[in-house]
Amino acid sequence: MVRFVDEFRDADKAQALAARIAERCEPGREYKLMEVCGGHTHTIYKHGLEDYLPETVTLVHGPGCPVCVIPMGRVDDAMHIAAQPDVIMTSFGDMMRVPGSHGSFLDSKAAGTDIRMVYSPLDALKIAKQNPEKRVVFMAIGFETTAPSTAMTVLRAAADGIDNFSIFCNHVTIIPAIKAILDSPDLRLDGFIGPGHVSTVIGCRPYEFIARGYGKPLVVAGFEPLDILQSIYMIMGQLAEGRCEVDNQYTRVVPWDGNLKALQVINEVMELRPYFEWRGLGFISHSALRVRDAYARFDAERLFDLPGVRVADPKACQCGEVLKGVLKPWECKVFGTACTPETPIGTCMVSPEGACAAYYNFGRFTRTRVMEATRT
Amino acid sequence: MSTVDREQQVLERIDRARRARARVKDERITLAHGAGGKATHSLIEAVFLEAFRNPILEPLEDQAVFSVGGARLAFTTDSYVVRPLFFPGGDIGELAVNGTVNDLAMSGAQPLYLSVGVILEEGFPVADLARVTDSMARAAQAAGVQVVTGDTKVVERGKADGCYLNTTGVGVITHDLRLGAGEARPGDVVLVSGPIGDHGVTIMLARGELDIEADLGSDTAPLADLVQRMLAAAPGVRCMRDATRGGVATILNEIARASEAAVVIDERAIPVRTEVRGASEILGIDPLYVACEGRFVAVVDPANADAALDALRAHPLGAGAAVIGQVKADPPTLVLLKTEFGGTRIVDVLIGDPLPRIC
Numbered sequence: 001m002v003r004f005v006d007e008f009r010d011a012d013k014a015q016a017l018a019a020r021i022a023e024r025c026e027p028g029r030e031y032k033l034m035e036v037c038g039g040h041t042h043t044i045y046k047h048g049l050e051d052y053l054p055e056t057v058t059l060v061h062g063p064g065c066p067v068c069v070i071p072m073g074r075v076d077d078a079m080h081i082a083a084q085p086d087v088i089m090t091s092f093g094d095m096m097r098v099p100g101s102h103g104s105f106l107d108s109k110a111a112g113t114d115i116r117m118v119y120s121p122l123d124a125l126k127i128a129k130q131n132p133e134k135r136v137v138f139m140a141i142g143f144e145t146t147a148p149s150t151a152m153t154v155l156r157a158a159a160d161g162i163d164n165f166s167i168f169c170n171h172v173t174i175i176p177a178i179k180a181i182l183d184s185p186d187l188r189l190d191g192f193i194g195p196g197h198v199s200t201v202i203g204c205r206p207y208e209f210i211a212r213g214y215g216k217p218l219v220v221a222g223f224e225p226l227d228i229l230q231s232i233y234m235i236m237g238q239l240a241e242g243r244c245e246v247d248n249q250y251t252r253v254v255p256w257d258g259n260l261k262a263l264q265v266i267n268e269v270m271e272l273r274p275y276f277e278w279r280g281l282g283f284i285s286h287s288a289l290r291v292r293d294a295y296a297r298f299d300a301e302r303l304f305d306l307p308g309v310r311v312a313d314p315k316a317c318q319c320g321e322v323l324k325g326v327l328k329p330w331e332c333k334v335f336g337t338a339c340t341p342e343t344p345i346g347t348c349m350v351s352p353e354g355a356c357a358a359y360y361n362f363g364r365f366t367r368t369r370v371m372e373a374t375r376t
Numbered sequence: 377m378s379t380v381d382r383e384q385q386v387l388e389r390i391d392r393a394r395r396a397r398a399r400v401k402d403e404r405i406t407l408a409h410g411a412g413g414k415a416t417h418s419l420i421e422a423v424f425l426e427a428f429r430n431p432i433l434e435p436l437e438d439q440a441v442f443s444v445g446g447a448r449l450a451f452t453t454d455s456y457v458v459r460p461l462f463f464p465g466g467d468i469g470e471l472a473v474n475g476t477v478n479d480l481a482m483s484g485a486q487p488l489y490l491s492v493g494v495i496l497e498e499g500f501p502v503a504d505l506a507r508v509t510d511s512m513a514r515a516a517q518a519a520g521v522q523v524v525t526g527d528t529k530v531v532e533r534g535k536a537d538g539c540y541l542n543t544t545g546v547g548v549i550t551h552d553l554r555l556g557a558g559e560a561r562p563g564d565v566v567l568v569s570g571p572i573g574d575h576g577v578t579i580m581l582a583r584g585e586l587d588i589e590a591d592l593g594s595d596t597a598p599l600a601d602l603v604q605r606m607l608a609a610a611p612g613v614r615c616m617r618d619a620t621r622g623g624v625a626t627i628l629n630e631i632a633r634a635s636e637a638a639v640v641i642d643e644r645a646i647p648v649r650t651e652v653r654g655a656s657e658i659l660g661i662d663p664l665y666v667a668c669e670g671r672f673v674a675v676v677d678p679a680n681a682d683a684a685l686d687a688l689r690a691h692p693l694g695a696g697a698a699v700i701g702q703v704k705a706d707p708p709t710l711v712l713l714k715t716e717f718g719g720t721r722i723v724d725v726l727i728g729d730p731l732p733r734i735c
Binding site: 002005011014045046051106109110119328331337343352360361372 | 380404406415638660713716720721
């Protein structure tokens with residue numbers, strides 16, 4: 001038994017919750033709920049959670065996969081930095097396979113650039129300390145979840161006087177992305193499963209406009225399968241009673257007001273960009289972070305002369321529609337044939353948290369056939 | 377057309393794309409080509425099989441089986457580039473002997489003779505080399521094989537990671553069973569010989585990059601004796617594969633594909649040590665894909681399944697053996713997992729190295 005894991009995967013409890021979710025469904029009504037966060041998408045597929053949902057409840061996979069929203073131009077810029085003399089580029093593992101217009105980090109690494117996988121930005125800083133003659137750049141990606149650790153690392157670099165370390169900042173913020181989806185005309189959603197880890201930092205208040213302005217319930221959820229099932233039950237309760245509020249299922253981790261210290265650290269080092277391009281969603285105002293002037297010496301965007309060329313998403317790729325939940329992954333024209341996890345065209349196929357990769361790797365079957373096969 | 381029908385149509389299109397002949401689109405070799413997943417398979421099929429195609433090679437089993445002068449022989453080779461060279465529960469030398477012994481054993485052969493090729497980096501301590509060879513000698517004795525020939529090369533500093541080994545082995549087959557990844561039939565039972573993932577997680581932790589500690593050692597062990605006892609008790613064995621690179625998941629996919637059948641496994645039945653599960657949870661990896669060096673998967677006729685399981689459990693190296701699933705007719709070529717949570721998902725072939733997730 002692994003504590004804090006097994007108790008959140010109990011099949012009996014899941015069965016009981018599933019029955020109660022079914023009770024809350026109005027006959028003849030279809031429900032579309034979006035899980036915003038890629039971590040949730042991964043959990044849903046990894047544990048086969050949809051087996052527990054009534055056919056009238058559909059989960060729509062949202063834009064909250066940090067790797068999936070990075071546009072090709074930014075990947076090209078990062079590879080340009082990596083190709084400069086004496087540079088060691090460092091990156092999270094997820095990023096390694098994301099295609100730019102000339103291949104991915106893995107291809108670039110095979111061709112001889114020094115790109116290393118790290119588990120935390122502090123590991124990148126350690127590499128900088130160990131290699132004073134090199135320029136070490138950290139490819140910073142992620143929502144408010146990972147931004148604090150990037151910001152902390154910059155502060156540490158400043159405090160320790162390490163001047164051969166910088167970050168290529170691609171941090172994005174979740175609220176403008178949700179708003180872009182809510183404003184998208186081709187979408188009909190009944191409620192949101194709110195991102196858990198982002199909310200440990202920003203808290204639950206920033207979502208209130210969704211309930212008030214758009215009339216959709218949102219429940220912040222944890223990442224174990226029972227967490228998600230319970231938050232679906234909570235959303236269904238609101239819908240049944242005609243309420244729409246922000247609620248918190250993940251109280252064991254998420255404080256209502258978020259983590260003030262983490263927000264302060266982000267705010268110390270970073271500021272909002274006027275606009276930023278999101279893969280598939282286009283330019284969204286005030287949706288990403290950049291390094292403040294005070295920390296300019298740690299900002300790879302200023303230290304290196306970047307091409308900064310905007311690269312249009314490949315024509316065949318329908319990542320945007322998938323990210324907005326308009327299309328199911330398998331409804332994309334190139335899904336599974338031209339675009340596979342092995343040769344991804346779109347970013348949704350790269351990260352294990354991307355909707356397409358999750359469906360391809362874990363859910364590529366029709367339920368009726370599988371029910372037959374798994375019956376014992 | 378209904379949504380379900382459209383989805384089914386897309387799935388069939390994908391299935392056809394997956395069966396298409398393997399191609400290597402990359403211009404250069406990446407680490408993914410060595411990780412044991414899809415990229416490795418494409419490289420083997422598109423480059424090596426294309427170049428050397430012949431009936432003995434074609435089944436792409438872990439060993440070649442052929443007859444010479446009336447004797448049926450098993451023949452295999454494997455290279456070892458593990459880092460670190462010494463790790464809890466073993467070292468590169470022991471691994472090099474057991475790995476090749478096990479590839480022979482999976483054909484039901486009695487392993488007999490090994491060769492050893494050594495590539496050393498300039499500056500490598502002789503004392504470390506002696507540790508490796510001592511360990512190889514002990515492992516060979518334990519497995520009942522002799523190292524009968526070898527080769528040594530030294531390369532300049534920086535051109536190798538201390539010490540690389542290659543072992544080649546020959547064994548003799550005395551049974552007349554038909555074994556192979558393509559022999560699984562609907563109704564067959566799938567067994568694993570012990571808890572999975574110990575070796576891979578031990579190595580990841582031994583690299584010291586993760587700042588995680590666990591009371592865990594490699595599972596490296598010679599499996600020939602265990603296999604012989606199981607075959608004696610259960611002649612209805614259809615195939616055996618040791619779950620090395622790519623783990624149990626990769627092997628089950630090979631079996632499903634070669635047999636044109638579905639393999640359905642139950643997550644709750646798969647033996648995984650708490651330490652391995654815990655480390656895997658933290659790292660965001662799935663123990664099903666983690667390498668073992670002393671565990672194998674067997675597919676057995678249902679009438680023989682109990683006898684096979686009893687024979688495995690009666691042996692110290694198979695004490696943790698378990699039935700983990702069953703072969704079904706439909707949906708062909710897929711491996712399905714009934715999750716501990718009670719849902720269902722696919723267990724696919726891995727694309728590259730299992731990369732840790734970021735959040």
